Amino acid sequence: MSKSGTDSSTRRNGHNRTGILVRKARLRDAEQIAHLINHFAAQGLMLPKNILEVYEHIREYVVAEDETGQVVGCGALRLMWHDLGEIRSLAVAETAQGRGVGRRIVELLLEEARELGLACVFALTYQVPFFEKLGFRVVPKAIFPQKVWLDCQLCPKRLCCDETAMILVLDEERTAAGFKEWARFSFEGVGAGDKAEAVA
Numbered sequence: 078m079s080k081s082g083t084d085s086s087t088r089r090n091g092h093n094r095t096g097i098l099v100r101k102a103r104l105r106d107a108e109q110i111a112h113l114i115n116h117f118a119a120q121g122l123m124l125p126k127n128i129l130e131v132y133e134h135i136r137e138y139v140v141a142e143d144e145t146g147q148v149v150g151c152g153a154l155r156l157m158w159h160d161l162g163e164i165r166s167l168a169v170a171e172t173a174q175g176r177g178v179g180r181r182i183v184e185l186l187l188e189e190a191r192e193l194g195l196a197c198v199f200a201l202t203y204q205v206p207f208f209e210k211l212g213f214r215v216v217p218k219a220i221f222p223q224k225v226w227l228d229c230q231l232c233p234k235r236l237c238c239d240e241t242a243m244i245l246v247l248d249e250e251r252t253a254a255g256f257k258e259w260a261r262f263s264f265e266g267v268g269a270g271d272k273a274e275a276v277a
């Protein structure tokens with residue numbers, strides 16, 4: 078796949094045969110990104126974002142736009158450690174779901190993760206089957222370094238987080254080394270059993 082997340086069926090204007098173009102976000106997309114995320118946040122499916130947060134982190138985002146230029150999907154890659162990134166803020170409008178848009182967004186983010194030299198990426202999610210389809214596997218939350226949990230301090234669910242942690246390994250050897258290193262900086266609120274399982 079090319080940098081723009083398109084494939085061999087790409088038309089001249091960059092939109093593939095489904096009419097959807099997946100590309101890096103621009104500042105002019107920020108309002109539609111915030112709107113999309115907050116639509117699903119209102120259903121408790123993801124955390125809300127204000128427009129300022131989206132502006133600040135716009136370089137992390139990719140978007141899917143339809144042929145009218147409407148943003149119908151978004152996702153972001155946040156760098157968490159020298160070898161670890163998080164796929165976050167993934168959302169596809171109901172009207173565009175089930176057409177491979179979520180997959181294309183994640184694939185473009187993974188392309189970026191590989192180019193940056195990340196060993197592994199993770200997601201905290203309620204959408205386990207979707208991420209499994211993309212090769213992610215479930216892991217105990219305790220494996221991640223403490224920095225991962227900084228955002229959670231503001232989350233209303235911080236004491237009863239029911240999201241599932243999933244990772245996709247890009248480099249086996251460096252991820253195995255990462256597990257051991259992250260354990261030294263890991264989340265104090267999670268049981269030792271989880272930690273032992275994570276690094277075994």
Ligand SMILES: CC(C)(COP(=O)(O)OP(=O)(O)OC[C@H]1O[C@@H](n2cnc3c(N)ncnc32)[C@H](O)[C@@H]1OP(=O)(O)O)[C@@H](O)C(=O)NCCC(=O)NCCS
Nearest residue numbers: 117122167168169174175176177178179180202206207210
């Ligand atoms: C989860 C979400 C991003 C998926 O986007 P999508 O564009 O509908 O997904 P895709 O069409 O790319 O699906 C990719 C694969 O995952 C599968 N899949 C997607 N959602 C699924 C689900 N809920 N259960 C089982 N399989 C699912 C698809 O069948 C497809 O499989 P295939 O490649 O074998 O055909 C979208 O449903 C969404 O935005 N949901 C609401 C917000 C949300 O929960 N975001 C996630 C926050 S981490």
